[in-house]
Amino acid sequence: MTEYLNETVFTWGATPLKFGAGAVDEIGWDLAKLGAQRVLIITDPGVAATGLPSRVADAAKAGGLTVDIFDRVHVEPTDDSIRDAIAYAGESTWDGFIGVGGGSAIDTAKAVNLYTTHPADLYDYVNKPIGEGLAPPAPLKPLVAVPTTAGTGSETTPVCVMDFLELQVKSGISHPYLRPDLAVIDPLLTLSMPPEVTAASGMDVLCHALESYTARPFHSFARHTPETRVAYNGSNPISDAWTEQALTLLARSFRKAVLNGGDLEARTDMMLAATFAGMGFGNAGVHIPHACAYPIAGRVREYRPGNYPQDVALVPHGESVSLTAPAAFRFTFPTDPGKHLHAADILDPRGADTTRDERERLPQVLTSLMRDIGIPNGLSGVGYTAHDVRPLVEGTMQQQRLLAVTPRTATEEDIEAVLTESLENW
Template sequence: MSNVLQSETIYTYAAPRLKIGPGASAEVGADLAAMGAHRILVVTDPGVARSGGPQRVADQLTQHGLEAAVYDRAHVEPTDDSLAAAVAWAREHGPWDGFVAVGGGSSIDTAKAINLLTTNSGELMDYVNAPVGGQAPAQPLKPLVAVPTTTGTGSESTTICVLDVLSQQVKTGISHAALRPTLAVVDPDLTISQPAGVTACSGMDILCHALESYTARPYTAYPKKAPHERVPYCGANPIADMWAEKALTLLAGSFRSAVRDGRDAAARYEMALAATFAGFGFGNAGVHIPHANAYPIAGRVKSFHPVGYPQDEPMIPHGMSVSLTAPAAFRFTFDASPDRHLRAAELLAPDAPKTPDARDQLPSVLIALMRDIGIPNGIGAVGYTDADIPDLVDGSLKQQRLLTTAPRDVSADDLTAIFQASGALW
C-alpha cells in the first residue's frame, strides 16, 4: 500500500429544516406537536422575555395540547457559569422531550447546552472542545426548535455552542453535529425591535461568517479521512460558497439600511435571510482567523460597554469582537486566494473604488462599512493596548480548531502582526 498522503475528495453538507417568513414563529406549536413532543422548555434571556415573545410561544404550545415552561435567565454572551446554572435548573425541573430557543445566539446556545446535558451524563466542561474536554454525546438529543430574534449568529443552523470560560478568560465552544437544531424558524418580524447597535454587531457576525467560510482552506487541502473522522467544519466547498456569496449580496443591499432604520421591513427580511444563509455556509465550511481572535478579545474585556446592550457588566459583543481584526486578517490571507478576496469585496461593495494594492480592497470595503454603522475603531477603542497583545495572541492560539481552517498557516508572529495592525483601523 502506498504511503503517499491522499487529499480529501469528499465533503459533507448538513443543515436544519428551515421555516422562514413573516409570521413563521406563530406556527411553532404546530411544528412541535407534529414531532410528537409533549413537555417543552422555552429558553430565552431576560431582555427578550420582556418583549413577551417567548411567553406567546409558550402559550401557542399549550394551545396545541403541549405542556410548556419558560426559562428566561440565559446570559447574553453565555459563560460556563451561566450555562451550568441553566443546565442545573433544567435537570431539576425536567424531564423534557423538546426545546424551543427564542432569542439571539446566546439563547440558542444555552438551549443547545441544556439539550446536551439533560440527555447525556457529565458536566459542561467534559464536552468543551479538546484539549479541555472533547467528549462526544453518547445519547441522542431531543428536538430543538431555534427561533432567532437577532440577525447574525447563525446559531439556528450550526453545530456550535459558544461560551466564555471565566477562569481562563477565553471564549471556546462545544462542537458536535448532534447540537444542530432540528428546525430553524426565521421570522423577520421578531427582529424589528433590535437596537441599531445590536443590528450592527450581529450583522458583522453574518459578514465575517460569510467571508471566513468563503476564504477558508478548501476541503481538498485536507488529508483523506475515514467517514467517521470527518468533522462539520470541512473547509471551503461549492455548496458553502454558494450560501456565502448569496449572503454577501444580501448584505450589500440591506446592512446599512437595517442599522439606519430598524423599521425597514425589507432590510430586516434580507438580513434574516443573510444570517441564515451565512450560517448554512460557515456551519459546514468553518471560520478562521477573525473568529479565533474574537474569543480572547471578548473573553478578556476590561471596561467596555457597547451601545444597545445590557449595561450591568462590561462586554464586547461577539460580532464586534470578530470584526475588529477582520481587515488585517483578510489582508494576511489575501495571497492564499486573491480571486476569492476580490470577488467577496465586489459582492459586498460593487461600486467601491479600486485600491492601488489589491490586497487592500477587501479590508478597505470592510473599514468603510464599519465606520458607517458605528463599529469601534479597532481593538484600541475597546480598551486594549500593545501591552495586551501577547495575551490576546495566546488566547487566539488556543483556538486551533478555527486556525486550522485558515487558508494560510498562522504563527504567533502572524497573529501578533494582525493584532498590532488592528489597534486603530482608520
C-alpha cells in the same frame, strides 16, 4: 479502494427550516410533529422584555403543549450561567426545548438539551484543550431554534459557545447532535432589535460569509476516514454558493437595517443572509477573525457597548470578530486574490471604495462599512492597548480548531501582526 493522499470528499449538513413573517405562529404544530408535549423555552431577560418568548409560548400552547419559560440566559453565556440553566431545567422533565433569542439563548438551549439528556461534568463535552472533547453518547431531545437576531446562525450550526470566566477564554462544544431539529426564522421577531445589536450581529454574519468563503479549500486537507472527517470541511462549492448569496443580501440591506430597524424588507434580507452564511460557515468553517474573537471577548476589562446589558463588561461577539477582519483578510489575500476581490465587488458593487492596491480593497470595503454602522475603531476602541497583544496572541493560538481552516499557516508572529495592525482600523 482507491488511495487518495488529499481529501476528495466534503460533507454538507443543515437544519430543516421554516422561514418567513408569521412562521413562529405555527410552532405548536411543528413541536407536536417532533413529538414534544412538555417544552421549556430558554431566553434572556432583554428578549423576554420584548414579549416575544410569551408569544412563542402562546403559539405552542395553542398546539396543546405544556410550556414554561426560563429567562435567565446570560448575554454571551458563561460557564456559570450555563450551569444555572441546566440546574433549572433539571428540576423537571422536558421532552423538548425552544431557544428564543440570539446566539446566547440558542446556545444555552443547546447546552441544556445536551446536559439534561446525557448528564456529565460541564467540561466533559467541551472542546479540547479546555475540556475533554467527549462525544455525546446518543442523540438529544427535540430542539427548536427561534432566532431574534440576524447574526450567529446558531440555529443551523452544531456548535455552542460559552465564556469560561476564570480561564478568561471562550470555548464551546461542537457535535452534530447539537444542531437544532428545526429553525423557525421569522424576520418580524428582529424588528425590535436595537441598532447596536443589529450592527454587531450583522458583522458576525459578514465575517461568517467572508471567512468561510476564503477558508482553506476542502481538497487541500489530507484525506480523512469517515470517522475522522470533521464538521468544518474547509471551503467547498456548496458553501461558496451560500456565502456569495449572503454577501449579496448584506450589500443590499445591512446599512438600511441598522439605520431603520422598521424596514421589514431589509430585516428579511438580513435574516436570510444570516441563514445562508450559517449554511456556509457551519460546513466550511471560520478562521482568523473568529479565532481572535475568543480572547478579545474573554479578556475584556471595562468596555460596555450601548443597548447591551450594562451589569458586566463585554465585547459583543459580532464586534469581537470584526475588529481583526480587515487585517486578517489582508493576510489571507495572497492565497486567493480572485476570491478576495470578488467578495469586495459583491459588497461594494459600484466600487465606491476603490483603491489601486488590490490587497487593500476588501479591508477598505470593510472599514468603510464598520465606520458607517458604528463598530468601534479596532481593538483600542474596546479598551485594548499594545500591551495586551501578547496575551491575545496566546488566547488565539489556543483556537487550533478554527486556525486549521486558515488558508495559509498562521504562526504566532503572523497572529501578532494581525492583532497589532488591528489596534486601530482607521
